[in-house]
Amino acid sequence: MISKNHVLIAIFLALLCYPSLYSQELPLLGAQVFIEPGQTAEETELWFKTMRDHGMQICRIRMFESYMRQSDGSWDFSLFDQAFKLAEKYNIKVMGTFFPTTTKTDIGGWKFPKDREQLGQFAEYIKQLVTHFKKYKSLYAWVLINEPGGGLRDTAFSREIRQQWNQEHPQREVLDNGYPVLVDLQDERFKEYMTSWMLNWIAEQVRVYDEEIHLHVNNHAIFSNLPEYDFPYWRTFLNSLGGSAHPSWHYTAFPRDQYALILSANSEILLSGAGHLPWLMTEIQGGNNTYSSNTPMCPTAEEITQWLWMILGTEGKGGIFWTLNPRASGVESGEWALLDFQHQPTDRVAAIKRVSDCIQQNNDVFKQLKKIDSGINLLYIRESLWAENVITQGTPAATDSRKIGLKNLLGYFKALSEMGINANIKAFEEFDFTKENYTGSTIILANQIVLPVNTVKPLEHFVKKGGTLLVDGLTGYYDEHVHNRMLTDFPFAHLFGGQLAEFRHSSDIFYYELAGMQVPASLWKGFLKPDEKSTALATFGEHITATRSNFGEGSVIWIPGLLGLPAWEDAQPLAKFLTYTLPLDSVPLRFEQHAKNVVMKTLQPDEAVITILVNKAKTEKEVELNGCVELLNGRVLFSTIDRTSINGTIKLYPEETLVVQWR
Amino acid sequence: MISKNHVLIAIFLALLCYPSLYSQELPLLGAQVFIEPGQTAEETELWFKTMRDHGMQICRIRMFESYMRQSDGSWDFSLFDQAFKLAEKYNIKVMGTFFPTTTKTDIGGWKFPKDREQLGQFAEYIKQLVTHFKKYKSLYAWVLINEPGGGLRDTAFSREIRQQWNQEHPQREVLDNGYPVLVDLQDERFKEYMTSWMLNWIAEQVRVYDEEIHLHVNNHAIFSNLPEYDFPYWRTFLNSLGGSAHPSWHYTAFPRDQYALILSANSEILLSGAGHLPWLMTEIQGGNNTYSSNTPMCPTAEEITQWLWMILGTEGKGGIFWTLNPRASGVESGEWALLDFQHQPTDRVAAIKRVSDCIQQNNDVFKQLKKIDSGINLLYIRESLWAENVITQGTPAATDSRKIGLKNLLGYFKALSEMGINANIKAFEEFDFTKENYTGSTIILANQIVLPVNTVKPLEHFVKKGGTLLVDGLTGYYDEHVHNRMLTDFPFAHLFGGQLAEFRHSSDIFYYELAGMQVPASLWKGFLKPDEKSTALATFGEHITATRSNFGEGSVIWIPGLLGLPAWEDAQPLAKFLTYTLPLDSVPLRFEQHAKNVVMKTLQPDEAVITILVNKAKTEKEVELNGCVELLNGRVLFSTIDRTSINGTIKLYPEETLVVQWR
């Protein structure tokens, strides 16, 4: 069992022992070198040389147990030794990914052993690898396992751990208020525990043999698996956090022209998750799909560029493409790669090199990138995602529009992004509720259907101390026992400024008339009974449908309809409303006007400001910057077109990425 | 085994012992009071008071075994005692629904025990409840079980009963004509038996302890489960018949603007099923869906009004909404309710009160409501629905347009309804074939693919004695052994006036030219070989596709194509054709012109006539009444808008419900 105390001590030790390895270091670009039997030494050398020659300083290698462990139980590391030596020769850092033996057609690897025996074999594998490869200067980090998340099956092992966990985490039958618990979140809660347990176990195995080596892990399919990931706990055994960003697998709920935006959101989640640790994107789709992936695609050079800049614009300390060279065997053969079938670099490699050159040429800038904090925070509540999963279990996602996941929250992210504002996306527990002043700061709770009872105090503190809280959709409908708190002594009545009377489902989009605008909303229209300190913002007939109320030095805007979903069609009304409503005066920089399909990330390495602009519209877009930062001289650090100077209105070409340093 | 004789004796006794409790009584309106632990006594009292203050006189309570039976085997009835006492205080009748222990997430309850042990526990539960709650004046009825139908699983218990049943109902291997039986309806037949067996068993258990108490049961999802329901047999142990009408669960095959019409059809099925017994709608959706139901919705106050009047217009002796107060626990928490989260009445409660007030103010009228019989009967053959289920098993309903169920029959209902005519919807066995004169009476067999051989005689008698028979679609394709009788000595040749030569599938809508009109039809076009006493009504090239033939004093119209399905797009052509073809002179009252999306129900409490009109069109509609009843003075009994008088053409506003008494 992982006790709370152990966690705190571990965090403390982590802070002591592992000073950020990256701070003041340049971001690293690179790719996965896919090592498998049959490849020649010449080919392998060519790959490392190609990386070096094209601005790549880091690689990942999948450490197949099946290509090392011999049938007689002995170990033959030669295939991988060769790669580590070549990495040394070409000065490439290696992140080795643990990949214990699995079935031949399993392209992702297992996430949990099926029994104690397999766990023991895994321990032996870790021992062998950590002790053997320790000698290589090129060894930079171990990746604990490939893409944890989504892999819990009903096995002897999972049942054993669950039995024990159940004893330590029994589900209440009856709540304090006397109501029975009929639906619970135990399965989801256990899934999160088990993922954390496993990663910690692997880290412990490594630490037996190597106390120094950098440890890293990459989550994946973030918008589905997020509720399993307890990043603050992971920080206790990791040195950096990573993620996989494969649009053709992970972003298919969104149209392709939104992938830059979605990668920006993915990065924000990782940045927040990493906390004091550095983060980097451990896997980024590098090439074509033939038969793998549900929505096949081949990234363009422009997309490669855009994605890297989204990562850099979110303080990412690097990006590693999947893969450098294509596999020749199995279901993914010939796919995903940056190099072509003759090992020659494609235009996607050239795109990476251009970004790498920019980093090198401006190393003073890129050593200390710091995102400008807009003060706007989209918080997600783990239990909300769990509850939605559990409650909508019966119907397929394709036909049940109530399976929303993060899509409503990300609709806000889109609206803000098209305003030129970088919102933070944070797990509730990742937000710092300990400050004494939140003036200018905003929290948006976008359809967070579960608000655990223990969130009352921090949220009240936040608003009392000057924060602005925007409450959307069914937020607060349930508590963490899937009990409807709006019916039974609503614990947020005081903070939100009233009661929720009822929700009414609407099969069509409906509109709030807010400050003279028609703001579209989806799914459920809530009716409010405000208390005396609240003012109505919108009404429907005799019903009040949105309120603003003051609480301490801050205020709460309560709109119990889903405003984020319609932003996927058109974010302009929501953007306008947010501009009107939120305390944006303190946002250092944003667009003068809503700019559809334009993404901006803003950074502040020192006294200068850097803006990263990507135009995903099919036409030229003109944007004008606005904000409290004075923009004097604009120096073009990077552009995919020929640029000399920037003044006044910026005209962006379709697919252009433009990076400007302002002084 | 239930012998035929026992059934007849039981029916006789039923008629003797239980004189209709409702006759000459006013319809009762009410709602489900949802009792669960955690609720306060004050809240519970408020609910009963609210009912009384808003014209509700009856409630249902789900009698959770899990909240009464203690872990030591003792019983604690206190939670429910409190409710029964409050019901007494506020003069509310209680229908208690048996609800034996089930899993926490099972929101509907089981329909059959899984083994003998569970059956024994159920018997004990019934004993405990019947004997304990007998003392309350407020106890009005027991509801045998929640929503029987659709719940037969393969269990030890079902296998035991099936084995015995198989011996008593062996399937023939070879028919009298020598043909083998390759597909049979035994599974469906057994399902019907088992549902009846179970309900009768529960009733018997109650009768051991209480010979007087009113017994009731509510079927559900009527358009799917109907073939399981043997209403004439149910009458032998029930005192009234009920049903559930939850549009968001049960009417999803139809668009929302047809729900009033569909509820009218649902009511007609129950009216016919109830026979000499009264019927009422035991559950009607009262409020919003969040996560339950496949097609979530929140009824409007207008819909609540319309639905109640559809029930009253079909002689319904009441309507009980599901629910008064929302549950706070489990997957349905916060849903379905008439009251809001602060226990305050919504506008849906106000709508109920208005209908209740109308009933009270016109109690002379509402004590003796009698539907005006149009003489038009849509008969469904149980075996047809069974055969379609069995034969189309392999393909999903969504993609196989041949899974028709009642949709073609209901297309006729719609066409007739838009003519202002209330058709009866009856199981074949519910129709009275014993009369000696059927002049002016019509039977429509809309794609009844199975006509059991024993239907020949009653149908011949009906037509011989002056009835009109309209035969549509594949009617008569099979006999009750799924044997194609059209091929082998067609037993209806004499009655229908010829032979069916062949059917040809059409993937497009095709048209019959009938009496100068183009009447659309679906799926299969049949070719006829009429005998000498028949006349062709329509032809296709050299083929005759529809005939009329005289038989005794009546006649048969045979159109072997599906005319009902296209009426869901546009019912006007079918309505026109029916006007032209059927003996409508004896229909007392109907529209002068086809009125799309207008529903009319007509009643005759005494010498007066009452018309209930609902306009579901998005625009104002003008209708003019026509018929053999003279309409002199129109007194507005009820309208959702401000009305004083009615004369000549009636202009109906969108969503309006208008009830007029004519003298």
Place this chain on the structure above:
Amino acid sequence: MISKNHVLIAIFLALLCYPSLYSQELPLLGAQVFIEPGQTAEETELWFKTMRDHGMQICRIRMFESYMRQSDGSWDFSLFDQAFKLAEKYNIKVMGTFFPTTTKTDIGGWKFPKDREQLGQFAEYIKQLVTHFKKYKSLYAWVLINEPGGGLRDTAFSREIRQQWNQEHPQREVLDNGYPVLVDLQDERFKEYMTSWMLNWIAEQVRVYDEEIHLHVNNHAIFSNLPEYDFPYWRTFLNSLGGSAHPSWHYTAFPRDQYALILSANSEILLSGAGHLPWLMTEIQGGNNTYSSNTPMCPTAEEITQWLWMILGTEGKGGIFWTLNPRASGVESGEWALLDFQHQPTDRVAAIKRVSDCIQQNNDVFKQLKKIDSGINLLYIRESLWAENVITQGTPAATDSRKIGLKNLLGYFKALSEMGINANIKAFEEFDFTKENYTGSTIILANQIVLPVNTVKPLEHFVKKGGTLLVDGLTGYYDEHVHNRMLTDFPFAHLFGGQLAEFRHSSDIFYYELAGMQVPASLWKGFLKPDEKSTALATFGEHITATRSNFGEGSVIWIPGLLGLPAWEDAQPLAKFLTYTLPLDSVPLRFEQHAKNVVMKTLQPDEAVITILVNKAKTEKEVELNGCVELLNGRVLFSTIDRTSINGTIKLYPEETLVVQWR
């Protein structure tokens, strides 16, 4: 085990012992007489008489074991004796189909026994039937089993055979080049083996008791099951090859107005599969569907005519409709039949009679029909279809456009057919690679994703000796071990004239600018690195996307995009490109212009030429013939409209079939 030598000896013996029974014989038309208990002797006699009177000379009878074998183990053949005697009386040949006992609702019969016991029962059944029915002159052939293919289940029997097969056909773990095998085709390979094994076993059983009798078998759902069918091996035990062509079951991936074209393609596959043996279409949909089939339909008389002429135009030695009379029992009762429910012929029978009359009246012509070989060959590689099945296993066909099967290949067939050109469709192993001159001959490899390494030599030989090779799509991506050979020493570099650099997926249609035309393509765009002997045909930016290269006396056109798929929307661009590119001068006859939705088959019985034209367009179409054959006098052999002479441009009416003999 079937050794290679045994096969060769068997082929040799087959050639010796069974001289083509059909050569110089007229094609036979007929239908399935469906015999089941309950039918009267008079009805049965009427069916045989009707056949004789309407130009049908052959019938099939399903030999139900369940209607012969008695419960005491004795055999009662009387039901079928009667049919065989009536067949003699009316001079109808009988093909009896083995149909061992199965479940009552199994309408297709099993394909493999579930265990050794059932295999033994089958052997006894065969013995009984072969010895008993040998005496009838009317017995013409045994059909080994109904529609083999698609029926392999995991049973005791299949596991037994698989175990043995695995030992004899172990899968390699590592390839010669050192790469591991991660995905293999063993399951698919075994399926093919097992189907062959079973058919051969049945044939052997028959041969124990009858060395002379004609043996036949009909495959089905050809576009799905084709990869299971090893026709060259089947030839060793068959006397003729057959197939089932039920558009409502088998052609549903295509629109109905393409069914004539698809039946033409189906016939080409059988013609090639049959090799030196004759072939006939053993089952053709004869009538209406009610509840069977996923896409119900009733063929029109025009379709019946078109389908028969497609068969005759592909050298088919006959066509047998399913069925003459409808079944009266079971799930297919009343379906599929040519006769109506009163045993009278429909217009579909009249259509058959007209074709039969044409054959009889021109028996000199129809005894020696020989398809004119266009020299264009669409080759399919069995392993390609296997690999696609295996690799796309995870996703449903409806949503994964990468599940192509033969659809891209058939797009070429369509384009060529609309040019008036009959392409051959052949398994790779059915093509004759032993010639010394291929001038004027073309092979098209349309997205054959697997090219086994042993195809290099024959393909090089073909081109070296003057052939033209067109390579489309991902052709050659894998070898037979699903290993990506384009990455590892591409064995076709020499022949194709270069290397494939990479593929890029395109979610939209993209265009090749080829010879001034815009030719649309689908799914993946390949980039080429041509060698010095190749010329670029098309480019995309700096990339070469299509090449032509000379090899020996022939040439290779390499277009690594899928050109066939877009031809299902509009085949004109592809047709134009093929006209421009392929050596069509040697095609004896084709259209002057591309004719959308017109199908032409050309035959050459002697010095004359016969053209069969079908117009599936909704409007009149004018076509002009062109080619190296001189067309002098056109004698109309057959037309569905009134025709006297043909000169110059031919105007075809919608749905018309026109057969002209040119001298």
